[in-house]
Structure formats: structure tokens, C-alpha cells
Amino acid sequence: MSECPSAIPFGTLTTEHHPRVGGKCASLGTMSQAGLPVPPGFAVTTRVFRDAKAHSGSEHRLVEIVDGALDGLAVITQDALEEVAAQARELLMTWEIPEEHETRIRQMYDDLCRLSGLEDVPVAVRSSSTAEDSPDASFAGEHDTYLWVCGIEDVLEKIRCCWASLYTGRAIMYRHELGYDHDKVDMAVGVQKMVRPRAAGVAFTLDPTNGDRSGICIDAAWGFGEGVVSGDVTPDNFLVDKVMWSINRRTISPKTHAHLLTEVEGSGHPRVSRVPVPEDRVNAPSLTDEEILTIARLARAAEKHYGCPQDIEWAVDDDLPAGQDAVLLQARPETVWSKKHHAVGAKPDPMASIVDTLVNPLYAKRRTQPA
Amino acid sequence: MADRFPSPFDISTPDGAEGWQELYTYSSLFGEERRDYEDAAFWFHDGVHWPEALTPWDTTFMEFAIASLSQYNTRHYLIPPAYGVDFRILNGYVYLSPVPAPAEEIEARVPLFMERAGFYFANWDRLYDDWLVKIRDLVKEMTELSFVSLPDMEEMEVITSGAGKGSGNELLASYHRLLDLSLTLWQYHFEFLNLGYAAYLDFFGFCKAAFPSIPDLAIAKMVAGVDVDLFRPDDELKKLARLAVSSGVDGRFDAGDVATVWEKLESDEAGRAWIAEWERAAEPWFNFSTGSGFYHSDKIWIENTEVPVGYITDYIVKVKEGVDLDRPVDALHVERDRVVGEYRELLDSDEDREAFDAKLGLSRTVFPYVENHNFYVEHWAHSVLWRKMRDLGKVLESAGFIADTEDVFMFKRSELADVLWDLYAAWAVGAPARGPGYWPGEIQRRRTIHQALKEWSAPPALGIPPEVVTEPFTVMLWGITSDSVSAWLNSGEGDDEGVLSGFAASPGLVEGPARVIFSADQIGEIEDGEILVAPLTAPSWAPIFGKIKATVTDVGGMMSHAAIVCREYGLPAVTGTAFGTKTIKTGQMLRVDGNTGKVTVLDS
Numbered sequence: 001m002s003e004c005p006s007a008i009p010f011g012t013l014t015t016e017h018h019p020r021v022g023g024k025c026a027s028l029g030t031m032s033q034a035g036l037p038v039p040p041g042f043a044v045t046t047r048v049f050r051d052a053k054a055h056s057g058s059e060h061r062l063v064e065i066v067d068g069a070l071d072g073l074a075v076i077t078q079d080a081l082e083e084v085a086a087q088a089r090e091l092l093m094t095w096e097i098p099e100e101h102e103t104r105i106r107q108m109y110d111d112l113c114r115l116s117g118l119e120d121v122p123v124a125v126r127s128s129s130t131a132e133d134s135p136d137a138s139f140a141g142e143h144d145t146y147l148w149v150c151g152i153e154d155v156l157e158k159i160r161c162c163w164a165s166l167y168t169g170r171a172i173m174y175r176h177e178l179g180y181d182h183d184k185v186d187m188a189v190g191v192q193k194m195v196r197p198r199a200a201g202v203a204f205t206l207d208p209t210n211g212d213r214s215g216i217c218i219d220a221a222w223g224f225g226e227g228v229v230s231g232d233v234t235p236d237n238f239l240v241d242k243v244m245w246s247i248n249r250r251t252i253s254p255k256t257h258a259h260l261l262t263e264v265e266g267s268g269h270p271r272v273s274r275v276p277v278p279e280d281r282v283n284a285p286s287l288t289d290e291e292i293l294t295i296a297r298l299a300r301a302a303e304k305h306y307g308c309p310q311d312i313e314w315a316v317d318d319d320l321p322a323g324q325d326a327v328l329l330q331a332r333p334e335t336v337w338s339k340k341h342h343a344v345g346a347k348p349d350p351m352a353s354i355v356d357t358l359v360n361p362l363y364a365k366r367r368t369q370p371a
Numbered sequence: 372m373a374d375r376f377p378s379p380f381d382i383s384t385p386d387g388a389e390g391w392q393e394l395y396t397y398s399s400l401f402g403e404e405r406r407d408y409e410d411a412a413f414w415f416h417d418g419v420h421w422p423e424a425l426t427p428w429d430t431t432f433m434e435f436a437i438a439s440l441s442q443y444n445t446r447h448y449l450i451p452p453a454y455g456v457d458f459r460i461l462n463g464y465v466y467l468s469p470v471p472a473p474a475e476e477i478e479a480r481v482p483l484f485m486e487r488a489g490f491y492f493a494n495w496d497r498l499y500d501d502w503l504v505k506i507r508d509l510v511k512e513m514t515e516l517s518f519v520s521l522p523d524m525e526e527m528e529v530i531t532s533g534a535g536k537g538s539g540n541e542l543l544a545s546y547h548r549l550l551d552l553s554l555t556l557w558q559y560h561f562e563f564l565n566l567g568y569a570a571y572l573d574f575f576g577f578c579k580a581a582f583p584s585i586p587d588l589a590i591a592k593m594v595a596g597v598d599v600d601l602f603r604p605d606d607e608l609k610k611l612a613r614l615a616v617s618s619g620v621d622g623r624f625d626a627g628d629v630a631t632v633w634e635k636l637e638s639d640e641a642g643r644a645w646i647a648e649w650e651r652a653a654e655p656w657f658n659f660s661t662g663s664g665f666y667h668s669d670k671i672w673i674e675n676t677e678v679p680v681g682y683i684t685d686y687i688v689k690v691k692e693g694v695d696l697d698r699p700v701d702a703l704h705v706e707r708d709r710v711v712g713e714y715r716e717l718l719d720s721d722e723d724r725e726a727f728d729a730k731l732g733l734s735r736t737v738f739p740y741v742e743n744h745n746f747y748v749e750h751w752a753h754s755v756l757w758r759k760m761r762d763l764g765k766v767l768e769s770a771g772f773i774a775d776t777e778d779v780f781m782f783k784r785s786e787l788a789d790v791l792w793d794l795y796a797a798w799a800v801g802a803p804a805r806g807p808g809y810w811p812g813e814i815q816r817r818r819t820i821h822q823a824l825k826e827w828s829a830p831p832a833l834g835i836p837p838e839v840v841t842e843p844f845t846v847m848l849w850g851i852t853s854d855s856v857s858a859w860l861n862s863g864e865g866d867d868e869g870v871l872s873g874f875a876a877s878p879g880l881v882e883g884p885a886r887v888i889f890s891a892d893q894i895g896e897i898e899d900g901e902i903l904v905a906p907l908t909a910p911s912w913a914p915i916f917g918k919i920k921a922t923v924t925d926v927g928g929m930m931s932h933a934a935i936v937c938r939e940y941g942l943p944a945v946t947g948t949a950f951g952t953k954t955i956k957t958g959q960m961l962r963v964d965g966n967t968g969k970v971t972v973l974d975s
Binding site: 351 | 481585709726
């Protein structure tokens with residue numbers, strides 16, 4: 001492998017980079033490569049982590065703190081664990097990001113600001129450890145994620161916090177129990193734009209009213225998708241044909257409320273809350289035709305990538321330029337209709353089938369819901 | 372919402388049209404003798420083929436066509452649930468009523484249908500090849516018919532050959548022959564068509580069962596051919612435009628009027644070579660009507676050369692601008708394969724995929740006939756027949772029976788035999804005919820009536836609608852469904868003001884100013900970027916589709932010839948709105964949504 005860069009945008013992150021970006025970022029890279037536009041951002045690779053570690057000259061000290069302290073104990077108490085964890089984190093927080101890497105990270109954050117048209121674009125800074133790659137361990141939630149991080153100084157700080165989160169008590173314990181060598185686990189960090197949706201919602205890659213696999217059904221409302229998911233706003237609904245890419249059904253609902261970002265006085269963190277929608281937007285479609293088709297294509301790409309019908313969450317980010325503003329937030333397999341068979345069961349003999357068509361024409365049949 | 376349409380017996384005669392019934396065959400009129408039957412039936416106005424009031428003779432092809440269609444359903448193939456389609460003329464407009472087979476007969480018709488239709492499906496390609504020969508022979512025979520004025524004296528050859536009969540006999544026989552050939556033409560027309568639609572409907576039904584929301588046009592797209600004879604006339608125009616540019620004779624088309632253009636072309640070798648190419652293309656491809664082909668007044672390219680020459684002149688401009696006029700045939704094939712492949716993959720099981728393949732295969736076997744017959748019958752053969760009728764008109768005009776050749780279409784079909792008898796008998800006797808004193812006045816009266824009928828607006832339907840429209844050919848040929856019937860019943864109740872509904876015949880969403888056109892004569896009024904609103908659009912209007920942004924029609928379904936051309940040109944189209952030309956005014960801003968079939972008047 002050629003020398004790994006310090007930071008790589010998700011869009012150009014290929015499998016070659018996977019060993020150096022951790023599980024979380026590898027997955028974001030895979031989705032980007034599959035045409036699934038995740039919110040934009042970049043991975044800070046394990047190279048930065050390792051170089052910082054090497055420059056610090058405290059590698060041995062770290063091994064001493066962790067292994068030295070724990071190996072001697074017959075039973076690891078919670079207090080002892082937390083003590084060791086605190087010492088390790090304190091040590092890690094003294095590590096400096098080497099200058100050449102910092103320059104690169106500053107440049108990438110700057111690019112993200114420019115793309116979003118914001119001076120200090122709010123980002124999520126996510127831990128992405130190499131142990132996550134392991135098929136037999138999930139490590140989900142073992143490490144820290146920081147939301148609404150604004151400005152490069154804070155981003156740099158939170159990258160080091162993510163590193164430090166390798167040594168939370170529970171992460172140490174988890175590795176210990178699974179027999180991982182602490183020193184062999186590295187930490188990459190994902191820096192990803194916080195989405196500020198103009199509109200958001202969910203999409204199914206089939207028509208949930210009848211299981212029609214040719215349809216993509218989109219629910220959309222103003223602002224964040226929470227209202228669509230929880231059901232406290234009535235969304236617009238669109239049905240798109242996934243072969244012809246025509247919009248076959250559109251139902252515009254009165255969207256009296258939306259979930260929007262509001263500043264909470266003094267907290268420094270914005271919060272999503274349910275607010276009334278200005279009158280002129282209540283009955284306006286929350287998506288343009290172009291956006292509807294973009295989201296449908298995004299859902300179809302997810303279906304093709306994962307090989308089964310999908311239930312996705314998406315958003316149209318107000319900060320991103322048109323054409324790049326539809327993003328995929330989550331994709332999971334659709335579970336209701338995908339498990340049912342709905343074969344047509346036409347008569348195999350062509351003449352008998354034609355007679356059937358003529359004698360019982362489609363237009364006389366009531367549309368029935370398959371059981 | 373009303374639950375029925377007006378009774379045909381409650382429709383009043385427009386002012387100035389009193390006595391209109393005398394213009395049409397007695398059997399095609401509503402009447403007290405059949406009132407119980409007629410009042411209980413559902414009748415819809417066939418604006419797809421006959422949007423305007425018919426002149427007396429022009430009812431011929433309507434009557435021949437609908438009777439022939441019916442005959443195949445009822446007597447040849449025994450389509451299990453369907454007899455024929457009954458037809459009436461009311462105030463000059465055509466109303467049709469599908470006749471279901473009696474419920475108790477359906478079962479017995481099934482095995483007969485399977486045997487008879489099965490034979491045609493099994494031998495389709497051979498029978499269709501035979502058909503192409505039959506239809507060309509028929510057109511040749513029509514072309515050989517001759518209508519000339521009776522001579523003062525028979526030629527000596529008539530004496531010496533011992534012919535034993537004369538020119539008058541020949542004239543009467545030729546007219547009878549013209550009618551016989553016309554009826555045969557329409558028999559041939561329906562030899563395959565109903566079966567073709569049945570196979571298509573079977574595939575259509577399968578697709579709708581598998582994918583309830585699949586757009587009709589997606590199904591059409593999977594079946595439709597890419598190289599279709601109906602596109603040939605337009606393709607020939609493009610070829611001629613390219614030839615004009617490549618051989619350097621394009622400048623001569625600036626002259627405008629056809630006579631001058633021709634004169635300039637004939638002046639040198641290159642020009643004469645172009646004319647030779649024109650003549651090669653013109654027979655048969657410019658036997659192409661600017662309308663449905665069912666009206667004597669429809670312009671035929673070969674006789675109204677200003678129409679195709681105008682199109683060629685427009686195409687020359689585009690060729691010189693470097694526009695690629697070719698239909699992207701390869702890309703269309705690729706797109707068709709993509710659509711088929713993706714739906715096929717979405718099917719639930721291999722059994723379904725097998726059925727899908729079989730039904731698509733049969734549909735594609737039958738579809739070339741469905742797509743191509745129209746050129747041979749309505750365009751080519753009708754063009755020849757209209758020409759022959761005009762020859763006959765000239766004979767009557769020179770004998771003083773009528774003031775103008777076109778008056779020949781103001782006679783009823785059967786009446787014309789009597790008129791020719793009058794002409795012949797007077798010629799034979801050497802004494803005055805009654806016609807010259809009788810007909811000019813009568814024809815004037817008929818023209819006045821016809822004019823009043825033309826100004827009348829025909830309601831879309833009459834009588835009692837069926838609960839659900841089930842007759843397959845009504846749905847397929849005329850695009851009449853339970854939905855469109857209820858939309859007609861709802862119209863005028865103002866619950867969706869400024870919004871018209873029709874078939875989503877070709878996808879896309881655009882806004883633009885409306886241009887309302889009632890006939891091919893007005894095509895020249897259309898400007899770039901306008902939305903065409905017309906009773907229907909004929910395939911021969913193809914060259915204007917490069918100018919317009921969308922199409923809205925009063926009549927027609929997914930498979931109307933116009934819908935096919937719109938999809939071809941990638942323009943949004945909403946067909947079968949019933950009231951488009953009545954509601955919309957030229958210049959109004961419209962939003963046409965070809966995805967949902969809605970047309971919105973934005974500044975109503």
C-alpha cells in the first residue's frame with residue numbers, strides 16, 4: 001500500500017484505504033462509492049493517530065499504564081478500571097497532531113465550509129476504530145461521537161477527544177474480554193457535516209400500500225425527518241416508478257408543523273424542536289419534481305447495493321449546493337412486504353390466459369391487497 | 372354527480388340544421404322503432420376518428436369500419452364476452468355503443484374462440500406476410516379504377532371487339548366496384564386488429580397485476596416497435612432535407628411557393644436528381660393524411676405538396692444548423708431492453724418471468740400489424756379512394772349535376788348510385804337528366820345544414836353508462852374507462868376549476884402558452900414553445916412536434932396514434948381530456964403534467 005494520506009474525503013475513499021480508516025468511515029466510503037450520497041465529510045486516518053503517538057514518545061508509557069496496571073489484577077474492579085482509563089486518556093490528550101497532518105485537516109474542513117457556504121460549518125466528529133472492522137465484534141457505541149462541532153480549533157480538539165475515547169473504561173474492558181491487544185487498535189476519526197434539512201423523510205423501495213415492487217414511495221415534510229418518523233406531521237407522499245422514473249402519484253398534505261433547528265440560549269448547542277410552519281408553506285409541496293426523482297434514485301441505489309427492498313431515511317440539506325443536497329441518513333431492509341410472495345399466477349396456456357383477460361377484464365376487477 | 376348522460380332522444384337539432392337526418396343512411400339514425408334498446412344503451416362520441424360532423428358520403432368509411440370490426444368479434448373469432456360495436460349518427464356526429472355477448476353464450480364461445488383465434492396466433496407471421504401482399508393488390512386495383520365522362524359516341528373498338536356493353540355500364544360498375552373494394556379494405560383492416568389488441572391486453576393485464584402502479588406507457592414502451600411504418604413519411608422528409616443540403620439545392624426552397632421551388636429545381640441536373648428522389652419517396656409514403664384519414668377534407672401530402680415541402684424547408688434549416696434529425700434508433704432499442712429487463716427482474720418468481728416472456732413475445736409478434744396497418748388503410752388506400760371519388764366528382768360536375776367537384780361528398784353513398792343512374796339513363800336516351808335541375812339546390816341546402824352541424828358541440832356520451840367499462844376494445848381503442856366516464860359525468864360541476872383530467876400519455880411536466888388548433892389547416896399558427904391543444908393530433912403532424920412543448924387532446928387513449936408520436940418526441944402529453952379545446956383559449960398559460968394526466972389553466 002502506498003503511503004496513506006492523513007485525511008480522505010468520503011467520496012474518494014476506496015477499499016484500499018479501509019485498513020486505515022476504521023469501521024465507521026469504511027462504511028461511509030463504501031456507501032459513497034455505491035452512489036449513496038451520505039452527508040459529506042472526510043476520514044482522518046490512523047496514520048495521523050500513529051504519527052501523533054510516535055511523536056509523543058509516550059507509547060511505552062501507555063502500555064505500562066494499561067497492561068501493567070490491569071495484568072497484575074486478579075479481579076478488575078470498576079474503580080481500578082476507571083482509574084486506569086482516566087490516566088490513559090490524560091496521557092493521550094497530550095498528544096499533538098503533527099503539523100503536516102493538521103494542515104491537511106484544516107484544508108479539508110475548509111473545503112467542507114466552502115461546499116456548505118458556511119464559515120464554521122457544524123460537523124459531527126465520530127470515532128472510527130480499526131477494531132470495528134472485526135467481524136466478531138461490533139464495538140458499537142464504545143467510543144465517543146461529538147455533534148454540532150463548529151470551527152477548526154474545536155474540530156482538532158474533538159479529534160483528539162475521539163482518540164482518547166479508545167481508553168474509556170468500557171472500551172478497555174470490551175477489548176480485554178475479547179482478547180484484543182490494546183496497542184494494536186488504532187483510531188481513525190470521521191468528520192461529517194451536520195445535516196440541516198430543508199425537507200426530510202423516509203422512502204420505501206416498494207409501494208407499502210400493495211407491495212408493488214416497481215414503485216418507490218416517499219414521505220416528505222419540511223425540516224428534520226423526526227416528524228415523519230414519529231407521525232406528528234402528515235407528510236406529502238409521492239410514488240415514483242423505478243423503471244420509468246415517472247411520478248405516478250402525489251399527495252400534498254397540510255404540513256402545519258415542522259421539526260427545525262432552534263438555538264437554545266446559553267447552551268451553545270442548537271436543538272431540534274417542533275414549530276408551526278408559515279402559512280404559505282403549509283400546502284406547498286415539500287419537494288420539487290427533481291428532488292423527488294433524486295431521492296427515488298438514491299433509494300433505488302440503496303436497494304441495488306444491499307440487494308433487497310430498503311426503508312431509508314433521507315434529507316435535502318439546505319446548506320449544500322443544488323444537485324448535491326440530497327443525502328442518505330440511514331438504510332435498513334424493508335421487512336413487511338419483502339417477506340411475502342405476490343406471484344401473478346397467470347394461466348400458463350397463452351390462449352386460456354387471453355380468454356381470462358377478455359372475460360374478466362382488469363377494469364372490472366377490484367384492486368385487492370395481497371394477504 | 373349525475374348518474375346518466377342525456378338520452379339521444381332529448382338532443383335537439385341545432386338551429387339551421389333542420390332535416391339533417393336526410394343526409395345520412397336511415398339505419399344509422401336513432402329512431403322510435405328501436406327506442407327501448409337505444410335508450411337503455413351507453414353511447415360515446417368517437418372523437419378519435421370522427422371529431423367533426425360528417426358529410427353524407429364520408430359516413431361510408433365509418434360504417435364500413437365499425438361493421439367490419441364488429442363482424443370479426445361476433446362472427447369470425449367469437450370473442451367470448453363481446454359482440455360488435457353499434458353505431459349511430461346524431462347531428463352529424465358518430466356515437467358508438469359496445470354490445471356485450473349475452474352472458475349465457477359466453478361459455479360456448481370460448482372453445483370456438485380458442486380454436487379460431489389460436490389459428491391466427493399460431494400462424495401470425497405467415498398470415499401477416501400474406502396480408503401485406505393482399506393489401507397492396509387491393510390498393511393496385513383501386514388505383515386502376517377509372518371515372519371519366521361518358522362519350523358522345525362509343526369508340527369503334529367497342530363495336531369491333533363485340534364488347535356488347537358500353538361506357539355507362541362501366542361507370543355504374545366502377546362505382547359499385549369502388550364501394551366493394553372499400554368494404555374489402557375494411558374487412559382486411561380488422562382481420563388482425565382485434566386479435567392483436569387481445570394479445571396486447573393480456574400482456575397489459577399481466578403487468579398491471581404484477582405492478583399495480585405501472586404506467587400504461589411503460590407497457591406500451593416494452594411492446595412498441597422502433598422501426599414503424601408510421602414514422603416512414605417523416606423519415607423520408609428528413610432524408611430529402613439532408614439531400615437538398617448535401618447536393619446544394621437547399622437555396623431553392625427559399626422561394627416559398629411550391630411551383631417556384633419546383634421550377635428552380637427542374638433547371639439543372641442536381642435539382643432534377645432531387646425531384647427523382649422526391650418521387651421515389653412520394654409513392655407510397657406521401658399518401659399521408661394530415662388528419663385521421665376519415666375525412667375527404669383531410670389534406671393528403673401528395674396532393675397538397677405545400678405541406679411536405681413546408682416541413683422539408685423547416686428541416687433544411689435544422690440540417691444547416693447542424694441538428695441531428697435522425698431518430699436515435701439504437702438508443703431506443705437499448706432503452707426498450709432496459710425497461711423490459713428491469714421490470715422482469717422485479718417479478719416475484721421464475722414462473723412469472725416465464726409468463727411475462729411468453730406474453731411479451733406474443734405481443735411483439737402481433738404489434739407490427741397494430742402499428743403498421745394504419746398507414747396502409749387510413750392513409751394510403753383512403754388517399755387513393757378520395758382521389759377516385761374526386762374523379763367521379765369531376766364527371767358529375769362536367770355533366771352539370773354539381774357545381775363543384777367537392778360536392779360529390781354531399782351525396783349519400785347509396786344515393787350516388789341513383790345519381791349515376793340518372794346521368795347514365797339520360798345519356799343513353801339522349802334526353803335531359805333530372806339531376807342538373809335538382810341537385811345544385813339540394814346540395815346548397817345540405818351544405819347549410821352541414822355547416823350548422825359543424826358548429827354544434829357534441830356531448831362526449833349519451834345514455835346510461837355501465838357500472839364498470841369492461842368491454843376490452845372500448846378501453847383499448849377508444850381509451851374509455853370507468854374513470855373517464857365518471858370524469859365526463861362530473862364535468863361542469865366546477866369542483867376542480869381550471870383543471871382538466873385525461874390520460875397520462877407521455878411523461879413530463881411543463882408550463883407554457885396554449886395554442887388551440889381545430890384542424891390541420893391551422894398548423895401554421897403554431898409558434899415555438901407553445902402547448903398544442905387540439906381535438907386530436909394526427910401522426911402526420913410529426914414535424915411540428917419539434918416546436919411545441921406539450922400536447923393536450925380532447926380524445927384518445929394511451930395507444931392513440933398521437934400518443935405514440937408524443938412519446939417518440941419525448942413531449943409531455945395528456946390525451947382524452949374531453950373538454951380541452953372547449954375550455955382552453957389560445958394564449959392562456961397552462962401546466963401540463965404528463966405524469967398524472969392533469970392540465971391546469973394557470974390564468975383562468
